[in-house]
């Protein structure tokens with residue numbers, strides 16, 4: 001694609017601007033894309049279309065900000081190999097669970113066996129302390145800790161860890177309208193803005209553990225039928241330091257936006273229950289860092305460095321496809337810092353599912369390349 005004025009002021013790409021009717025929630029959350037909530041992911045169909053436009057079947061794709069693994073899952077579905085890097089340990093666990101080629105018999109056995117033992121009352125009753133005692137009702141904490149005690153020893157232990165985290169998220173003492181970043185535990189009944197009635201915080205976790213064990217099993221089986229022959233590699237750490245190898249045919253990624261989301265904090269319950277490594281001080285663009293001048297300069301430098309390193313891994317002429325909402329107009333500096341040329345830009349209209357946030361919302365896919 002030639003560098004033209006169009007590249008800089010792209011018209012709306014209608015093929016990438018789906019309406020709710022064209023792309024209902026069921027499709028956007030197909031198979032493993034709904035294994036666990038994750039704030040800040042892009043939709044699978046966007047990745048699917050970008051891969052169709054830019055990468056041949058059998059190619060290799062890199063996502064240095066892999067998040068919940070949308071790029072990796074879609075690359076596998078499109079018959080490619082994929083490598084993802086993420087700083088957040090829980091995200092890496094989630095991606096591994098989504099993309100591993102599980103033995104179907106072991107998977108079925110392990111999940112049903114663990115659930116059966118849990119429902120028969122097996123497992124250790126441990127006293128809740130700290131975060132768990134604070135954020136869960138006594139019965140919910142007891143359910144989660146007993147389920148956790150049953151996990152080790154199974155070949156599919158990581159799948160059970162993701163089930164445990166998902167149940168913990170649903171069972172926290174939060175209001176229904178503040179599930180992403182609750183600030184204080186909710187102990188009594190409250191007026192629920194979401195359901196327009198009085199609601200009560202959750203008291204137990206056993207029903208979530210059952211529901212999510214069975215749902216996870218069904219979703220993993222569905223994906224095992226949808227995926228191609230490719231494999232995924234998941235690397236945990238800072239993308240400014242990790243070497244993912246070479247010979248990639250494209251980078252498809254969405255960097256964190258500055259000052260918007262704390263990626264570790266959104267899964268705090270998982271870090272607490274699973275004892276995962278917390279590397280939040282290396283998060284690029286963390287909400288906690290704010291959007292002051294220095295924070296934005298660090299952001300440009302950090303994301304620029306990651307994109308430069310990613311470009312080094314590509315075969316000659318291969319593109320970097322970077323999904324951004326560049327409201328702060330930082331990306332000409334980011335690309336310059338990375339030594340990349342902008343050769344194209346797709347602009348898409350993002351369909352807001354809720355009526356809560358008014359106004360039009362657009363997102364750009366920057367197509368960049370080494371000069």
Ligand SMILES: C[S@@+](CC[C@H](N)C(=O)[O-])C[C@H]1O[C@@H](n2cnc3c(N)ncnc32)[C@H](O)[C@@H]1O
Nearest residue numbers: 041042065067068070087238239256263283284
């Ligand atoms: C916008 S999200 C990516 C979402 C992904 N496209 C998806 O669909 O799930 C950005 C990700 O960058 C990760 N991240 C932030 N700083 C990082 C760093 N220094 N190295 C690697 N990953 C980092 C965050 O943990 C987060 O998961």
